[in-house]
Amino acid sequence: xxxxxxxxxxxxxALEFEEVDFDALRAAITSRFGVIRxxxxxxxxxxxxxxxxxxxxYHEWTPCLISRSExxxxxxxxxxxxxxxxxxxxxxxxxxP
Numbered sequence: 748x749x750x751x752x753x754x755x756x757x758x759x760x761a762l763e764f765e766e767v768d769f770d771a772l773r774a775a776i777t778s779r780f781g782v783i784r785x786x787x788x789x790x791x792x793x794x795x796x797x798x799x800x801x802x803x804x805y806h807e808w809t810p811c812l813i814s815r816s817e818x819x820x821x822x823x824x825x826x827x828x829x830x831x832x833x834x835x836x837x838x839x840x841x842x843x844p
Contacts, residue, residue: 748764748768748771748772748775748830749764749765749768749830750762750763750764750768750772750826750827750830751763751764751827752823752824752827753811755813757815758815759813759814759815759820760813760814760820760823760824761805761811761812761813761823762811762812762813762823762826762827763809763810763811764809764810764811765809765810766810769810772826775826775829775830776797776826777797779798779825779826780797780798780822781797781798782797783795783796783797784796784797786801791805791806791807792804792805792806792807793806795812798822799818800814800816800818800819800822801814801816801819802814802819802823
């Protein structure tokens, strides 16, 4: 799973990923933080919630999850850090090339 973190102007953080990694990322999030709830859905984005935090799931160009809260930003950092390791700590969910 290829993931990158971007610090955004205004204090937010974006976790970018490849569309082909969507299912692996969703599985990693649910195993680590619980069910992902869709709160609002629009053409280019969705408001989602998991682990007690709200995120913006933007899916026009490069899909990404965005958070502005400190807790949410730390959750995205954890996902990114674990995706960089050889072994995925989220129950072994990994995309195949």
